[in-house]
Amino acid sequence: MNRTKLISQIKAKESYLCIGLDSDITKIPAHLLNAQDPIFEFNKQIIDATEKYAVSYKINTAFYEALGTKGWESLQKTIDYLPKDIFIIADAKRGDIGNTSSQYAKAFFENLNCDAVTVAPYMGEDSVKPFLEIKDKWTILLALTSNSGAQDFEMLELKNGKKVYEEVLEKSQNWGTDENLMYVVGATKAEYIENIRKIIPNHFLLVPGVGAQGGNLAEVSKAGMTKECGLLINSSRQIIYASKDKDFAEMAAKKAQEIQQEMAIQLSVTK
Amino acid sequence: MNRTKLISQIKAKESYLCIGLDSDITKIPAHLLNAQDPIFEFNKQIIDATEKYAVSYKINTAFYEALGTKGWESLQKTIDYLPKDIFIIADAKRGDIGNTSSQYAKAFFENLNCDAVTVAPYMGEDSVKPFLEIKDKWTILLALTSNSGAQDFEMLELKNGKKVYEEVLEKSQNWGTDENLMYVVGATKAEYIENIRKIIPNHFLLVPGVGAQGGNLAEVSKAGMTKECGLLINSSRQIIYASKDKDFAEMAAKKAQEIQQEMAIQLSVTK
Numbered sequence: 001m002n003r004t005k006l007i008s009q010i011k012a013k014e015s016y017l018c019i020g021l022d023s024d025i026t027k028i029p030a031h032l033l034n035a036q037d038p039i040f041e042f043n044k045q046i047i048d049a050t051e052k053y054a055v056s057y058k059i060n061t062a063f064y065e066a067l068g069t070k071g072w073e074s075l076q077k078t079i080d081y082l083p084k085d086i087f088i089i090a091d092a093k094r095g096d097i098g099n100t101s102s103q104y105a106k107a108f109f110e111n112l113n114c115d116a117v118t119v120a121p122y123m124g125e126d127s128v129k130p131f132l133e134i135k136d137k138w139t140i141l142l143a144l145t146s147n148s149g150a151q152d153f154e155m156l157e158l159k160n161g162k163k164v165y166e167e168v169l170e171k172s173q174n175w176g177t178d179e180n181l182m183y184v185v186g187a188t189k190a191e192y193i194e195n196i197r198k199i200i201p202n203h204f205l206l207v208p209g210v211g212a213q214g215g216n217l218a219e220v221s222k223a224g225m226t227k228e229c230g231l232l233i234n235s236s237r238q239i240i241y242a243s244k245d246k247d248f249a250e251m252a253a254k255k256a257q258e259i260q261q262e263m264a265i266q267l268s269v270t271k
Numbered sequence: 272m273n274r275t276k277l278i279s280q281i282k283a284k285e286s287y288l289c290i291g292l293d294s295d296i297t298k299i300p301a302h303l304l305n306a307q308d309p310i311f312e313f314n315k316q317i318i319d320a321t322e323k324y325a326v327s328y329k330i331n332t333a334f335y336e337a338l339g340t341k342g343w344e345s346l347q348k349t350i351d352y353l354p355k356d357i358f359i360i361a362d363a364k365r366g367d368i369g370n371t372s373s374q375y376a377k378a379f380f381e382n383l384n385c386d387a388v389t390v391a392p393y394m395g396e397d398s399v400k401p402f403l404e405i406k407d408k409w410t411i412l413l414a415l416t417s418n419s420g421a422q423d424f425e426m427l428e429l430k431n432g433k434k435v436y437e438e439v440l441e442k443s444q445n446w447g448t449d450e451n452l453m454y455v456v457g458a459t460k461a462e463y464i465e466n467i468r469k470i471i472p473n474h475f476l477l478v479p480g481v482g483a484q485g486g487n488l489a490e491v492s493k494a495g496m497t498k499e500c501g502l503l504i505n506s507s508r509q510i511i512y513a514s515k516d517k518d519f520a521e522m523a524a525k526k527a528q529e530i531q532q533e534m535a536i537q538l539s540v541t542k
Binding site for chain 2: 022024060062063065066067068069071072073076091093094095096097098099100101103104106107110111112120121122123124125126127128142145146147148149150151152153154156157158159161164167168171
């Protein structure tokens with residue numbers, strides 16, 4: 001899905017919600033465990049109930065890999081099931097030397113047909129470029145993450161006065177364009193997002209951490225929204241585990257709708 | 272496999288060779304493509320021919336993921352096939368927020384039963400800790416990689432005077448011990464390895480880049496070897512693609528033996 005189509009989906013649905021399918025076999029409702037593929041059954045019902053409120057779904061690959069070959073099958077079936085007008089993100093945090101990154105790009109863009117994959121920047125340009133070379137696909141580079149460990153390296157100050165994550169933003173924006181490159185920016189502190197917008201005024205940001213990790217939707221939107229929205233805000237556990245009973249899909253829809261309604265307000269404010 | 276066992280394997284085989292199974296369906300000999308599982312058939316024959324010269328095999332997960340569910344099956348079968356006295360590394364470069372890293376640890380340590388997994392440090396302590404918490408398993412953290420992109424962030428100087436990769440080494444060595452934590456250090460410049468040994472005198476280093484990426488075995492060994500060896504030197508393409516014909520396994524063994532013989536000399540020099 002290209003940028004124009006993504007922006008038109010955001011306008012049509014009045015939503016920039018990305019729902020994270022961190023689907024954990026130990027956390028899904030017990031009545032699903034008898035299904036032939038419980039994780040896929042869970043995802044299917046979550047998607048059916050919530051797709052009108054979301055423009056994107058983010059598959060956290062770790063939860064599928066933890067189940068081995070069976071998990072990889074559930075992952076593939078989930079992606080195949082997602083509607084065509086949904087922006088599909090593989091949250092895989094990959095990145096390796098060039099010839100290996102090319103294989104990861106093949107895995108997520110060709111084999112699984114995702115729209116985007118999250119990539120770790122540590123190994124630099126030649127580890128990121130193979131993802132950017134695939135036409136009409138997106139690389140979502142980690143910049144400033146929402147976890148406490150962001151302090152350890154991302155937030156350190158370089159000799160040139162910039163923080164490591166700022167250097168990642170400045171250097172990498174030349175590797176792609178705002179048509180194929182987004183950034184992961186944690187929502188735990190909105191003031192950082194204002195600063196980030198000075199470096200990359202037009203790129204889309206994928207913002208985790210609203211909800212379970214403590215970010216505030218209105219604040220983050222105020223700090224990061226552009227005229228074309230420029231935000232995908234992710235919520236995972238808050239939506240998919242809104243209930244652990246038979247009403248899980250209904251409750252997920254209710255929560256997703258609540259967030260979408262707040263997003264509609266934020267979009268109208270920025271118009 | 273614990274540290275004592277690994278060191279005794281190195282002594283017994285007079286080898287610190289790790290063979291990288293970057294097995295690419297477009298590069299394996301044509302006559303294998305009719306097999307039911309060509310990648311597994313290739314790996315099996317490579318392992319049979321080379322295992323007496325190597326103490327470790329490193330599975331580059333990207334090449335398997337690129338083939339989807341089928342690739343994940345080949346990966347699992349290869350790990351199951353490897354002998355019990357082999358140190359098995361999943362070269363997966365994972366790393367995410369805590370609850371997600373726990374799922375990756377489950378994938379590679381419990382589901383696939385690997386001894387070690389490579390992890391990217393960008394997201395800091397809480398992204399690495401879940402791997403370190405699994406008993407008798409190893410985390411191999413990226414420090415200084417052998418690709419050109421290492422210049423982009425790893426080699427940058429921080430305000431405190433250290434390079435980013437030096438800060439990764441210093442900070443992370445307190446997250447684990449030399450019994451469960453190793454580091455990836457590229458072999459392209461041996462002088463860096465001397466410097467790294469000043470920061471972490473006892474930790475094992477996994478060194479890629481000897482061979483196809485340009486490092487020199489004798490130089491790297493001189494700079495990095497400890498009394499207990501402390502090195503695993505990886506070679507992938509140079510061994511597994513030594514020939515593209517029916518004699519591929521035989522030629523791979525020949526190449527592996529050549530490297531092992533050089534390693535035996537290096538081990539005897541350091542005694």
